[in-house]
Amino acid sequence: MALCAPELLCFIRCFHRTLFRNVKRPTIIQFLTVLIIESLHAFGVGMLVFKILPDFSAETAAMLSNALCLVPSILSILSRRAAKLTLLLIIIDIAAIIPQSSGFWAWPVLVPEIRSKALLICISLTLISLAWWQNFVHSQSFLPPIRQLGAFANRLSERRSKTYVIVSLWKCVIYLICLFFFLSPKIGMDNLMQRDPFGEKLITITASNLNSTQISHFIKRMHEYEDPDYGKQAATREVSEEEEEEDLENMPITAKKPWDNDEDAIDAGEYEKSEIKKKKRMKRKAKLEVEEDEEEAISAYNLNFEQHLRTFRCKKL
Numbered sequence: 577m578a579l580c581a582p583e584l585l586c587f588i589r590c591f592h593r594t595l596f597r598n599v600k601r602p603t604i605i606q607f608l609t610v611l612i613i614e615s616l617h618a619f620g621v622g623m624l625v626f627k628i629l630p631d632f633s634a635e636t637a638a639m640l641s642n643a644l645c646l647v648p649s650i651l652s653i654l655s656r657r658a659a660k661l662t663l664l665l666i667i668i669d670i671a672a673i674i675p676q677s678s679g680f681w682a683w684p685v686l687v688p689e690i691r692s693k694a695l696l697i698c699i700s701l702t703l704i705s706l707a708w709w710q711n712f713v714h715s716q717s718f719l720p721p722i723r724q725l726g727a728f729a730n731r732l733s734e735r736r737s738k739t740y741v742i743v744s745l746w747k748c749v750i751y752l753i754c755l756f757f758f759l760s761p762k763i764g765m766d767n768l769m770q771r772d773p774f775g776e777k778l779i780t781i782t783a784s785n786l787n788s789t790q791i792s793h794f795i796k797r798m799h800e801y802e803d804p805d806y807g808k809q810a811a812t813r814e815v816s817e818e819e820e821e822e823d824l825e826n827m828p829i830t831a832k833k834p835w836d837n838d839e840d841a842i843d844a845g846e847y848e849k850s851e852i853k854k855k856k857r858m859k860r861k862a863k864l865e866v867e868e869d870e871e872e873a874i875s876a877y878n879l880n881f882e883q884h885l886r887t888f889r890c891k892k893l
Contacts, residue, residue, distance in 0.1 A: 620703025622754025643679030
């Protein structure tokens with residue numbers, strides 16, 4: 577409803593003008609141009625809202641919403657008139673393009689969780705920014721194609737009411753299609769058609785022949801799902817694994833070092849002496865083990881002898 581409400585208000589306003597005012601009828605080319613551009617805009621909004629933003633936090637969504645005007649910022653440069661301050665204004669426009677294009681190159685690099693959907697983000701941001709092209713083309717531009725596009729935009733504004741009576745309703749249909757297409761793999765159709773599809777749900781899980789280890793792992797996994805930062809931890813873990821693989825690939829191949837005959841070199845005589853001491857220590861240890869085994873055998877023999885002697889005395893008595 578949040579996406580369709582502005583389009584429904586636009587439909588009511590345009591329909592009122594069409595009924596009670598003398599509004600020009602658009603040509604087929606003008607109508608198809610507006611229909612295609614607005615359809616791409618609606619599809620980009622649906623992809624961003626239903627496919628991309630549910631996997632990100634509110635802070636990430638706010639950062640991405642600051643980069644929705646790439647196409648208007650480019651058109652503003654091309655629509656400048658030849659004047660004394662044109663060069664200064666072009667420099668300012670270029671400075672404005674840099675933050676507007678941050679969603680394409682800056683945020684995927686700085687925020688690890690965006691990297692998995694960088695391509696979808698670039699496509700959706702570009703499609704969304706197409707909707708405002710009509711406000712940023714000027715009929716007095718220094719480029720002839722932009723002047724023609726500006727004149728075409730002026731003719732479209734005269735026929736806006738009858739055009740948007742149909743286009744506004746068509747955009748609502750696209751939003752509904754995106755809702756079912758992008759959210760159906762994540763949320764079932766039964767839950768999606770309920771009154772509160774995004775609220776808490778009771779899930780019944782049945783299992784049999786589980787041991788205590790499997791049950792403990794299952795409970796641990798459920799606690800991980802309850803953590804609000806569960807997606808972030810998985811994304812950072814994947815990014816850290818990728819960085820470790822890149823570090824291993826970029827690690828230089830080690831080579832043998834040349835022999836350095838310095839003061840820290842080991843003397844062969846000292847090494848032989850340490851080996852001799854080690855061997856003597858091992859022999860002494862083996863000898864002690866043999867003596868302990870002999871003592872245990874003698875004690876066991878004495879014990880058996882005493883038992884036999886006791887039984888002999890009993891028989892004699």
